[in-house]
Amino acid sequence: MTARCDPATTSAVYAVGADAYDDAWSPVILPPALAVVRRLDLAEASCVLDIGAGTGALTPAIRAAAPHATIISIDPAWEMLRVARERRKATPALADAAALAVAAERVDAVLLAYVLFMLAEPGQGLREAVRVLRPGGCVGTVTWGLEEPPLAAKTWDATLEEFGVPALPVHSNHAGLDTAEGVETLLTDADLVPREIWYEAIDYTFAPDDFWRLRTHHGVNGVRLARLDHTRRAHLLAELRVRLSALEPMDYRFGGTLVCSVSTKTDGGQ
Secondary structure, eight states: OOOSSOHHHHHHHHSSOHHHIIIIIHHHHHHHHHHHHHHSOOTTOSEEEEETOTTTTTHHHHHHHOTTOEEEEEESOHHHHHHHHHHHOOEEEEOBTTBOOOOTTOEEEEEEETOGGGSSOHHHHHHHHHHHEEEEEEEEEEEEEEEEOOHHHHHHHHHHHHTTOOOOOOOOOOTTTSSHHHHHHHHHHTTEEEEEEEEEEEEEEOOHHHHHHHHHHSHHHHHHHHTSOHHHHHHHHHHHHHHHHTSOGGGGEEEEEEEEEEEEEOTTOO
16 A cells, blocks of 8 residues: 655654744744634633644644643654744644554643644544543644645746756645545544534745745755755755746745634544
8 A cells, every 4th residue: 555645754854944944834824723723612621732733833822722721732843842842832742643642531622733634644643633532522623725836936846856856755645635525524534523624725925035944944845955965955056046036026925725624522432
C-alpha cells in the first residue's frame, strides 16, 4: 500500500524555520482556525489539547475561550514548540497525533487544525482524539479544500525546477479531507457526531519580504535550498531575486478554501 505522505519529509519541513513560519505563514492560516475555536464552547472546559499546535498561534484564543482550562500544545517538532513556549508561554508536549500519551477520557476538547492531512492515517488521529475525550467532549478540525498559490509562488517553483533542484516526497495529502462530505465521513467513522461542517475562505497578500523569508527559511523550499551547495544556492537565489522583483504586489496574493468542523463524542463513543 502506498503511504499517504512521507513522514521523513514532514519532519524535515518543520524542523527548521519556525520563527519564519510564525511570522509569515501563521497569520495567513490563523483566521479559519480561530473560527473553529469560537464554536467549540470551551467556557467550562478543564483540559484542552491543541494537537499539531506548531508555534502556538491559537494559544491566546484558546486561553480566552477556556479561562479555567489546562491547555497542552502537542506537536512532533520541537523547534515549533520552542517558539510556542517562548512567544506564547504555551505548555508544550512533544508527541505524535496518532499516539498520545494521555489517559482515556481525560480531556474536554481536542483541536486538530491543519493536522489530519499530514498524518499517514487521518482516521487514527481522530480515533486518538475520541479515546482521550470525555463523553460529550468536542473535536475541532481544519483541513484544506483548495489552495490558489500566488504568481510569486508559481514563479519560484518554476525557477527551482528550471535549475534542477531536486523535489521532495509529498509530505501532505488532502484526499478525502478537502470536502465537507469527506470530512463528515471521516468524523462519523471515528464515532464522532458532527455538529457543524463549513467552509472558510482565505484571501491574503504577502509582503514580498515575508514571502522571501518564508520560502528561504521554512517548509519544503527551505529544505530544498538547504541541500544545495553554497555556490549553486547563491546563484539560484540571485536569479529568484531578479524574477520576483519584476512582479506586482497583487502577484503575492494567496487564496484558499478550508473545510472546518466541530463534532462531539457521544456517551457511546470509545
